[in-house]
Amino acid sequence: xxxxxxxxxxxxxxxxxxxxxxxxxxxxxxxxxxxxxxxxxxxxxxxxxxxxxxxxxxxxxxxxxxxxxxxxxxxxxxxxxxxxxxxxxxxxxxxxxxxxxxxxxxxxxxxxxxxxxxxxxxxxxxxxxxxxxxxxxxxxxxxxxxxxxxxxxxxxxxxxxxxxxxxxxxxxxxxxxxxxxxxxxxxxxxxxxxxxxxxxxxxxxxxxxxxxxxxxxxxxxxxxxxxxxxxxxxxxxxxxxxxxxxxxxxxxxxxxxxxxxxxxxxxxxxxxxxxxxxxxxxxxxxxxxxxxxxxxxxxxxxxxxxxxxxxxxxxxxxxxxxxxxxxxxxxxxxxxxxxxxxxxxxxxxxxxxxxxxxxxxxxxxxxxxxxxxxxxxxxxxxxxxxxxxxxxxxxxxxxxxxxxxxxxxxxxxxxxxxxxxxxxxxxxxxxxxxxxxxxxxxxxxxxxxxxxxxxxxxxxxxxxxxxxxxxxxxxxxxxxxxxxxxxxxxxxxxxxxxxxxxxxxxxxxxxxxxxxxxxxxxxxxxxxxxxxxxxxxxxxxxxxxxxxxxxxxxxxxxxxxxxxxxxxxxxxxxxxxxxxxxxxxxxxxxxxxxxxxxxxxxxxxxxxxxxxxxxxxxxxxxxxxxxxxxxxxxxxxxxxxxxxxxxxxxxxxxxxxxxxxxxxxxxxxxxx
Ligand code: CA
Numbered sequence: 001x002x003x004x005x006x007x008x009x010x011x012x013x014x015x016x017x018x019x020x021x022x023x024x025x026x027x028x029x030x031x032x033x034x035x036x037x038x039x040x041x042x043x044x045x046x047x048x049x050x051x052x053x054x055x056x057x058x059x060x061x062x063x064x065x066x067x068x069x070x071x072x073x074x075x076x077x078x079x080x081x082x083x084x085x086x087x088x089x090x091x092x093x094x095x096x097x098x099x100x101x102x103x104x105x106x107x108x109x110x111x112x113x114x115x116x117x118x119x120x121x122x123x124x125x126x127x128x129x130x131x132x133x134x135x136x137x138x139x140x141x142x143x144x145x146x147x148x149x150x151x152x153x154x155x156x157x158x159x160x161x162x163x164x165x166x167x168x169x170x171x172x173x174x175x176x177x178x179x180x181x182x183x184x185x186x187x188x189x190x191x192x193x194x195x196x197x198x199x200x201x202x203x204x205x206x207x208x209x210x211x212x213x214x215x216x217x218x219x220x221x222x223x224x225x226x227x228x229x230x231x232x233x234x235x236x237x238x239x240x241x242x243x244x245x246x247x248x249x250x251x252x253x254x255x256x257x258x259x260x261x262x263x264x265x266x267x268x269x270x271x272x273x274x275x276x277x278x279x280x281x282x283x284x285x286x287x288x289x290x291x292x293x294x295x296x297x298x299x300x301x302x303x304x305x306x307x308x309x310x311x312x313x314x315x316x317x318x319x320x321x322x323x324x325x326x327x328x329x330x331x332x333x334x335x336x337x338x339x340x341x342x343x344x345x346x347x348x349x350x351x352x353x354x355x356x357x358x359x360x361x362x363x364x365x366x367x368x369x370x371x372x373x374x375x376x377x378x379x380x381x382x383x384x385x386x387x388x389x390x391x392x393x394x395x396x397x398x399x400x401x402x403x404x405x406x407x408x409x410x411x412x413x414x415x416x417x418x419x420x421x422x423x424x425x426x427x428x429x430x431x432x433x434x435x436x437x438x439x440x441x442x443x444x445x446x447x448x449x450x451x452x453x454x455x456x457x458x459x460x461x462x463x464x465x466x467x468x469x470x471x472x473x474x475x476x477x478x479x480x481x482x483x484x485x486x487x488x489x490x491x492x493x494x495x496x497x498x499x500x501x502x503x504x505x506x507x508x509x510x511x512x513x514x515x516x517x518x519x520x521x522x523x524x525x526x527x528x529x530x531x532x533x534x535x536x537x538x539x540x541x542x543x544x545x546x547x548x549x550x551x552x553x554x555x556x557x558x559x560x561x562x563x564x565x566x567x568x569x570x571x572x573x574x575x576x577x578x579x580x581x582x583x584x585x586x587x588x589x590x591x592x593x594x595x596x597x598x599x600x601x602x603x604x605x606x607x608x609x610x611x612x613x614x615x616x617x618x619x620x621x622x623x624x625x626x627x628x629x630x631x632x633x634x635x636x637x638x639x640x641x642x643x644x645x646x647x648x649x650x651x652x653x654x655x656x657x658x659x660x661x662x663x664x665x666x667x668x669x670x671x672x
Pocket of ligand 1: 112207211224231
């Protein structure tokens with residue numbers, strides 16, 4: 001039972017559980033259904049265009065809808081082929097009459113004001129019937145790259161054709177390069193990187209960018225229509241079917257290249273409470289309110305009520321629609337602690353009925369806990385992780401801070417040489433699932449491991465800021481060393497690795513820590529940096545490839561932590577992993593070693609299992625190619641500010657063919 005701090009109209013209103021809200025289209029007729037239990041009258045208004053500004057805009061018809069008292073649903077069937085016809089509802093609640101787009105809109109005209117009837121079959125790009133989801137067996141097999149549709153290609157360095165820059169269709173361009181170079185960009189770049197999924201910043205319809213001009217920039221965390229693609233990323237926002245088709249083309253292009261698509265969903269608040277279709281259709285129902293005041297745990301002016309029967313149903317219907325109609329492979333929930341535990345668990349169950357591999361994770365916090373309207377016991381925070389499905393992940397901000405210090409300030413974490421929060425890093429390396437080192441997750445599949453996301457300073461900007469001017473050595477090479485240590489943490493830990501697009505080539509927003517409405521000049525990905533920072537990209541790429549060859553790193557079970565022996569001697573972190581049931585096509589033993597000091601340091605590999613005698617170093621300060629760099633013995637020291645990854649020689653020889661004697665340096669030859 002959820003503790004609520006506001007009135008509950010679920011006790012008054014009849015609800016509806018069928019899946020035909022919105023419209024059901026056929027060539028012969030379209031049936032409209034809208035849940036409006038408090039309304040005394042609902043009119044259906046049909047228009048020839050999607051906005052009143054358009055030339056030739058005409059009201060085609062106004063139809064009276066009929067209420068089913070048992071469910072509170074208003075219904076009207078209109079004969080004829082209505083594909084491309086725009087519509088609104090005029091809802092009379094008390095003495096207030098509001099014209100609104102449909103809560104269940106699937107298509108809209110420009111800037112969201114009118115819904116559109118769409119024959120979805122006609123929006124399918126060529127080959128769509130053969131398009132397949134990109135799923136990984138466990139959440140921990142995913143490697144996520146977070147990108148904003150506009151940032152991806154808005155710069156001329158993207159090499160994308162001018163008419164597609166900043167749009168969905170930029171994702172369909174192949175063989176793009178930084179102009180006058182051979183450096184790959186966009187889709188062809190991603191193919192080489194080895195990530196499994198892109199996570200797109202909001203791509204549902206949001207309100208902060210005028211779709212007609214696209215002059216302003218916004219991340220898009222201000223939803224207007226949850227089941228409609230955003231129009232400003234389309235080549236034609238006026239005709240509702242175009243953006244749907246172009247969105248599907250984007251998904252298909254990524255899928256064709258083996259990359260899955262995760263949507264960032266923001267069901268926790270809307271662009272405006274009063275002006276939203278939800279409030280106009282059923283006043284004081286879909287949002288948490290005290291009297292006329294919207295509670296504001298989102299920090300954005302209002303918070304929706306996931307625990308209400310019809311909003312919970314809406315979230316589930318909407319998510320299923322994105323999976324089934326657009327072939328979306330996973331969801332990242334913004335401010336997930338605004339939602340209640342029961343809703344998120346039901347979402348997991350409902351999506352499992354489609355496919356249990358659909359990814360789910362989110363931010364385990366709100367912007368203001370005190371104004372959330374549901375108790376701390378009921379919301380999806382880390383402390384309630386044990387109440388959630390083990391396949392609902394959460395961003396591990398403890399690990400993030402332990403790695404690099406505070407997100408926007410000049411404090412240091414482990415990679416800049418601080419030992420203050422090392423325990424957070426150790427716990428994070430074990431997917432926040434270890435009783436010994438610190439635990440909030442049930443399993444590593446609940447833990448998203450990251451150092452940077454769209455919020456806050458980019459990792460590069462954070463490193464520039466936190467390497468204080470009086471430091472011993474703050475040259476760029478030093479910062480690259482720190483970035484490599486961070487990459488090692490992210491990719492060589494249990495859990496779900498996640499990174500901001502371009503983290504791997506020193507992405508900068510020039511110190512802008514909250515660029516949500518900053519211009520393209522700040523937000524655009526500068527693809528020319530892939531040339532200057534190729535060494536860093538190669539390091540990430542190598543670690544990604546190694547991760548895929550060691551299943552203990554992607555083990556999502558509770559047992560994974562017990563096969564890893566972590567040590568920290570005040571300087572060096574060493575995690576020795578015994579993958580005792582390794583298959584023939586992967587490594588059996590691996591050690592991940594990190595040194596954040598300015599001196600070379602000894603370290604020791606420890607395990608509760610018998611360890612092999614022969615080891616090879618496959619990652620060091622300079623290279624993460626995965627090739628054997630040198631032999632290893634226990635007298636070896638690790639270079640300052642660097643990482644080592646070591647694997648057992650038997651597995652290496654089995655995987656790569658035996659290393660010819662004397663072709664790699666023995667440990668005694670090493671120049672450390
Ligand atoms: Ca919009």
